[in-house]
Amino acid sequence: MLVGTAPGLADAMTPARQLQSFALRLLLILLPGLLAGGLAYRHFLDSELAQLARANEARLEFYRSSLIQTLEEFRLLPGVIGLDSRVRSLLEQPGQDGLAEAVNHYLEQVGADPAIQFVFVLDPEGTALAASNWRDEFSLVGSNYGFRPYFEEAMAGGAGRFYGIGVTTQLAGFFLSAPVTIDGRIAGVTVVKISLDRFEDAWRRSGDLLMLTDRLGVALMASSPGWKFRSLRPIGREEAETLAHTQQYLYEELPPLRAADGGALVPRAGETRVVSLARDAQPFVSGARGSRDYLLQAAALPEYGWQLLFFSELTDVRVLALTGAIAVGLATLLLLTAGMLMELRRRRLLERQAARVALEQIQADLEARIAERTEALTEANRRLEQRVTALKEAEQILTRTRDSAVQAGKLAVLGQMAAGITHEINQPLAALTTLADNAATLVSRGRSDEARQNLGYISELAQRMGRIVGQLKTFARRGEEHLSAVPVSDAMNNVLRLFETRGQRSGLDIRVTCRVPGLCARADPVRLEQVLLNLVSNAVDAMEQQNEGALDIECDRAGDAVEITLRDNGPGISAEALPHLFEPFFTTKPAGKGLGLGLAISRLIVESLDGRLSAGNNADGGAWFRVSFPVAE
Numbered sequence: 001m002l003v004g005t006a007p008g009l010a011d012a013m014t015p016a017r018q019l020q021s022f023a024l025r026l027l028l029i030l031l032p033g034l035l036a037g038g039l040a041y042r043h044f045l046d047s048e049l050a051q052l053a054r055a056n057e058a059r060l061e062f063y064r065s066s067l068i069q070t071l072e073e074f075r076l077l078p079g080v081i082g083l084d085s086r087v088r089s090l091l092e093q094p095g096q097d098g099l100a101e102a103v104n105h106y107l108e109q110v111g112a113d114p115a116i117q118f119v120f121v122l123d124p125e126g127t128a129l130a131a132s133n134w135r136d137e138f139s140l141v142g143s144n145y146g147f148r149p150y151f152e153e154a155m156a157g158g159a160g161r162f163y164g165i166g167v168t169t170q171l172a173g174f175f176l177s178a179p180v181t182i183d184g185r186i187a188g189v190t191v192v193k194i195s196l197d198r199f200e201d202a203w204r205r206s207g208d209l210l211m212l213t214d215r216l217g218v219a220l221m222a223s224s225p226g227w228k229f230r231s232l233r234p235i236g237r238e239e240a241e242t243l244a245h246t247q248q249y250l251y252e253e254l255p256p257l258r259a260a261d262g263g264a265l266v267p268r269a270g271e272t273r274v275v276s277l278a279r280d281a282q283p284f285v286s287g288a289r290g291s292r293d294y295l296l297q298a299a300a301l302p303e304y305g306w307q308l309l310f311f312s313e314l315t316d317v318r319v320l321a322l323t324g325a326i327a328v329g330l331a332t333l334l335l336l337t338a339g340m341l342m343e344l345r346r347r348r349l350l351e352r353q354a355a356r357v358a359l360e361q362i363q364a365d366l367e368a369r370i371a372e373r374t375e376a377l378t379e380a381n382r383r384l385e386q387r388v389t390a391l392k393e394a395e396q397i398l399t400r401t402r403d404s405a406v407q408a409g410k411l412a413v414l415g416q417m418a419a420g421i422t423h424e425i426n427q428p429l430a431a432l433t434t435l436a437d438n439a440a441t442l443v444s445r446g447r448s449d450e451a452r453q454n455l456g457y458i459s460e461l462a463q464r465m466g467r468i469v470g471q472l473k474t475f476a477r478r479g480e481e482h483l484s485a486v487p488v489s490d491a492m493n494n495v496l497r498l499f500e501t502r503g504q505r506s507g508l509d510i511r512v513t514c515r516v517p518g519l520c521a522r523a524d525p526v527r528l529e530q531v532l533l534n535l536v537s538n539a540v541d542a543m544e545q546q547n548e549g550a551l552d553i554e555c556d557r558a559g560d561a562v563e564i565t566l567r568d569n570g571p572g573i574s575a576e577a578l579p580h581l582f583e584p585f586f587t588t589k590p591a592g593k594g595l596g597l598g599l600a601i602s603r604l605i606v607e608s609l610d611g612r613l614s615a616g617n618n619a620d621g622g623a624w625f626r627v628s629f630p631v632a633e
Helices: 002-073 077-081 085-092 099-110 149-155 197-206 237-246 315-335 338-416 418-444 448-476 488-500 525-542 598-608
Strands: 116-122 128-131 160-165 172-182 185-194 209-213 219-222 272-277 292-301 306-313 484-487 508-514 520-523 549-558 561-568 612-617 623-630
Touching: 002 197, 002 292, 002 306, 002 315, 077 099, 077 172, 077 185, 085 099, 085 116, 085 128, 085 172, 085 185, 099 116, 099 128, 116 172, 149 160, 149 172, 149 185, 197 219, 292 315, 306 315, 418 448, 484 488, 484 525, 488 508, 488 520, 488 525, 488 549, 488 561, 520 525, 520 623, 525 549, 525 561, 525 598, 525 623, 598 612, 598 623
Parallel strands: 508 549
Antiparallel strands: 116 128, 116 185, 160 172, 172 185, 209 219, 209 306, 272 292, 292 306, 484 520, 549 561, 561 623, 612 623
């Protein structure tokens, strides 16, 4: 019987051992799976938090920059208001009739901007003399704000910044102030109050949880209405006394806004951490149960002593991390099974084959695209060459046109000088006739010394006529530009000799000053003299109606440029004519006196020589023209 019972006991124990072995194997599979899931949850949570923090940094910086930009937009406005003559007169003579009303109207116009709540002017005791809301029931006029920090800071000579609730209107806003200095003393303060309500509205519409806190941790603005005017940390006794004195938050009790563990929520600038808010501190939640976790990020506004806080609820982040952890745990369990390993291996082989086929297809497509792009590039090069050829032809046409215009300008100047040239040559011709007759008479009488002296005079007159004709030929010659080192003093002498052919009128004084001896400009001598002659002629024409005309010509070096400045004491250039001075066919001369091409051609010549031509009016009357060319080293 013992032999018969042994097999039965063995069969009965086999399922128990199998169950025990299965449980052990299951435990060996579950434990690594749970451990992998836990580690994956931590990893995914940290990764999601880091990704959320990076995304929020850009949004936080956007909100911070937008707020600073709005505040700085009006930073200079109080100082500008203080420069107004009406405001300054009101501060000097507060009781003068009509001044307060005029300033009220002026401030009302300034405060028309939707972002501005009020604009008002305070006397040295802090009493409002005028305000933009002088028509309203809660007008600021007559109220005293000497206890406000923005008034004290402005009276100390600085620019005031202060956020608070208005004691008269009970409207919160940001105050900007500036002192009004008259004759070295501070006669009053101008104040602009900016409304930040539109920022809160924008924050609420965006769905982001934002809070702006001051140096005491009090929430000035918040996207959640329940957060506004709540304190992130306890307020000390001295701080409470200061708030009571300045009435910054008026009748607000400033209840605390704490974390779920009862601690303070005051963050450091640039800090990123996870906080848990208690039920009564949660935004937009009525009757919520328990606490909720948020990712808190802070950005500092050091110039105002503020911090901008960004809260991001972590419910979705935790769900994503938990989902990823579950997926990792399941994958780990599956990877511990032999069948899954084989399946994964098979899939990998299939994926490799598919990737190889896809790669081949991509390479084929890439080669086709390269061929298309090469053909397109070749066509683009061909079109570019055509455009370059057309551009060169256009440049040649422009050069020919410019040369024609310059030559026309020369001929116009020569035509204007015709009368003067005739007078200048007729005088030497008459003198030559007289001297020749005298010389013949003196020779016949044997007075050879006097005859020789007359012949010397005849030679000088002939040389003078030759110089006049030679300069005119040089000036009228048409040719290509030949850049060289042109002595500025020699060029001015040639120009003045040419100008003398027009005939000097009485009462005209032309003075030339060259501050740098031997100064040379890199230019074409003929074109340079043409420009200078045109400028001298225009200056003398402008002083035609004056009994005494003065033209000062200064040659100097300014860095790498030679500057020639002509200043006259004429009537100057009108504001209407100044913008059009260098336009072709624009002239201020009477009909028949000019075509309006001289200055246009002169600028064209100067710019072709890498120079610059400009004009303006002297402070003491008259006009100035300045032409500059590169220095010839």
